[in-house]
Amino acid sequence: MKVKNICCIGAGYVGGPTMAVIAQKCPEINVTVVDLNEKRIAAWNDEDVENIPIYEPGLSVVVEEARGRNLFFSTDVDEAIDKADMIFISVNTPTKTYGIGKGMAADLKYIELCARQIARVAKNDKIVVEKSTLPVRTAQALKNILDNTGNGVNFQILSNPEFLAEGTAVTDLLAPDRVLIGGDIDTEKGQEAMQTLVDVYSHWVKPDHILTTNVWSSELSKLTANAFLAQRVSSINAMSELCEVTGADVNEVSKAVGMDTRIGPKFLQASVGFGGSCFQKDILNLVYIAKSFGLNEVADYWEQVILLNDHQKRRFAANIVKTLFNTVSGKKIAMLGWAFKKDTNDTREAASIYVADYLLNEQAEIVVYDPKVTAEQIYADLDYLGTRSSEENRKLITVVNDPEVACEKSHAIAVMTEWDEFLELNWEKIYDSMLKPAFLFDGRRLLNKKQMKDLGFKLYTIGN
Numbered sequence: 243m244k245v246k247n248i249c250c251i252g253a254g255y256v257g258g259p260t261m262a263v264i265a266q267k268c269p270e271i272n273v274t275v276v277d278l279n280e281k282r283i284a285a286w287n288d289e290d291v292e293n294i295p296i297y298e299p300g301l302s303v304v305v306e307e308a309r310g311r312n313l314f315f316s317t318d319v320d321e322a323i324d325k326a327d328m329i330f331i332s333v334n335t336p337t338k339t340y341g342i343g344k345g346m347a348a349d350l351k352y353i354e355l356c357a358r359q360i361a362r363v364a365k366n367d368k369i370v371v372e373k374s375t376l377p378v379r380t381a382q383a384l385k386n387i388l389d390n391t392g393n394g395v396n397f398q399i400l401s402n403p404e405f406l407a408e409g410t411a412v413t414d415l416l417a418p419d420r421v422l423i424g425g426d427i428d429t430e431k432g433q434e435a436m437q438t439l440v441d442v443y444s445h446w447v448k449p450d451h452i453l454t455t456n457v458w459s460s461e462l463s464k465l466t467a468n469a470f471l472a473q474r475v476s477s478i479n480a481m482s483e484l485c486e487v488t489g490a491d492v493n494e495v496s497k498a499v500g501m502d503t504r505i506g507p508k509f510l511q512a513s514v515g516f517g518g519s520c521f522q523k524d525i526l527n528l529v530y531i532a533k534s535f536g537l538n539e540v541a542d543y544w545e546q547v548i549l550l551n552d553h554q555k556r557r558f559a560a561n562i563v564k565t566l567f568n569t570v571s572g573k574k575i576a577m578l579g580w581a582f583k584k585d586t587n588d589t590r591e592a593a594s595i596y597v598a599d600y601l602l603n604e605q606a607e608i609v610v611y612d613p614k615v616t617a618e619q620i621y622a623d624l625d626y627l628g629t630r631s632s633e634e635n636r637k638l639i640t641v642v643n644d645p646e647v648a649c650e651k652s653h654a655i656a657v658m659t660e661w662d663e664f665l666e667l668n669w670e671k672i673y674d675s676m677l678k679p680a681f682l683f684d685g686r687r688l689l690n691k692k693q694m695k696d697l698g699f700k701l702y703t704i705g706n
């Protein structure tokens with residue numbers, strides 16, 4: 243079977259870019275991305291393509307090429323489901339904030355709502371693709387809902403987890419390390435559905451990069467990949483603390499270790515701690531699944547990755563307080579960067595949120611500059627923690643749109659995101675404008691140590 247119409251439920255960081263690339267590469271397929279969030283859909287449809295709701299290098303060009311031709315954004319979920327022969331579910335699957343599994347399990351309520359809506363609307367056979375990251379065996383729950391509440395049509399469920407990283411989404415989608423498709427390999431209909439999705443990706447991905455597995459392996463591989471990646475960051479961050487007390491340099495250690503081809507050089511950059519919407523959520527989910535099967539040692543092993551990451555954020559903030567003569571009360575701290583990594587406007591679980599919260603508890607006054615994150619988002623991130631009232635957050639944190647203004651008359655600067663533009667700042671001018679001693683805390687190992695020290699900064703670098 244050849245797909246003519248694709249619907250994707252969820253126009254977020256995954257649904258938007260993924261469908262834009264599918265539409266660009268498969269001009270004969272109509273792709274409709276739907277979302278309940280009217281503001282988000284309006285932004286995807288904004289006449290000025292630079293105003294699409296997600297900042298990703300190269301994305302606006304892809305959207306511009308396909309939008310209106312075979313790529314559509316809409317809030318009419320029913321209509322898009324009705325028309326589609328293949329439906330991707332790409333809605334959010336956050337950590338549960340209530341009830342059983344609170345703080346650990348994935349909240350699947352949005353997934354279930356999609357399944358019920360598909361079941362209600364579908365009047366012909368559909369292939370339903372799990373694009374969201376889901377606990378292993380979710381496909382079974384989906385099938386149960388679809389088959390028991392549907393109109394007697396046939397649903398094939400595939401798992402097709404997404405491995406793109408934010409900031410490099412377009413290049414990751416255009417040249418993926420692999421595309422993973424899990425399905426019901428034991429039945430003819432299952433195999434046919436898998437082949438249909440393989441054919442979509444084959445428009446631009448080489449066959450040896452498209453991997454087909456059973457559904458459970460596919461679902462579990464996604465959680466495993468994120469756990470392994472995050473584990474590398476926590477491993478090098480653990481070493482960064484040891485480096486700081488022994489005189490070793492964590493960059494030299496990661497280079498030496500990473501040159502072992504069995505280990506490899508990627509994802510060994512020490513930092514103030516990993517953030518992003520996925521690592522923490524997916525590992526917590528893995529820990530929860532392991533526990534629910536009684537695999538306590540497995541759960542404890544992976545939980546340590548999160549505990550170390552929390553420790554890394556906390557010790558970075560605590561070190562600022564300690565270095566500033568044990569108090570930051572009433573002191574101005576400039577934070578350069580708020581996003582969880584460069585080249586994205588996403589702030590979910592960014593280390594900056596937790597470091598700022600810690601410093602605010604110590605009565606610091608914080609000024610933030612980030613090239614892509616809005617003030618509204620920064621306040622929302624802090625309000626979400628619920629540590630203090632939203633009025634207080636607005637009083638204690640100022641957001642500016644000029645990094646030099648952020649640093650002026652500050653007691654200390656903390657580099658929280660590795661934006662390239664921070665390398666180009668006039669650091670001499672910044673130094674002159676600060677209170678002395680001018681403390682600089684580089685949470686990303688971004689800045690040239692010698693240059694900063696020569697200018698007079700009291701520099702603290704993670705892992706040094």
Ligand SMILES: NC(=O)c1ccc[n+]([C@@H]2O[C@H](COP(=O)([O-])OP(=O)(O)OC[C@H]3O[C@@H](n4cnc5c(N)ncnc54)[C@H](O)[C@@H]3O)[C@@H](O)[C@H]2O)c1
Pocket residue numbers: 251252253254255256257276277278279282319332333334335352355356373374375376404405406407408519520
């Ligand atoms: N962000 C990433 O880099 C990334 C990468 C790989 C996988 N994932 C996974 O992909 C999934 C989506 O992540 P995201 O970052 O795109 O989330 P997101 O929050 O940016 O987008 C999800 C969208 O789904 C919409 N939505 C929720 N319920 C809906 C419903 N019933 N009908 C219509 N729309 C609905 C929301 O309004 C939201 O706009 C998650 O499971 C995540 O773990 C994310």
Ligand SMILES: O=c1ccn([C@@H]2O[C@H](COP(=O)(O)OP(=O)(O)O[C@H]3O[C@H](CO)[C@@H](O)[C@H](O)[C@H]3O)[C@@H](O)[C@H]2O)c(=O)[nH]1
Pocket residue numbers: 375404405406407408409468471475508509510511512513514515516517518519520521582583
């Ligand atoms: O050596 C490193 C690499 C990353 N990070 C940090 O780790 C976090 C996550 O970075 P990254 O993985 O590049 O971005 P994400 O967009 O979160 O992507 C991850 O999470 C996605 C969602 O599941 C997956 O699809 C991707 O494959 C996976 O890399 C960020 O805060 C980075 O700054 C480090 O501190 N050191």
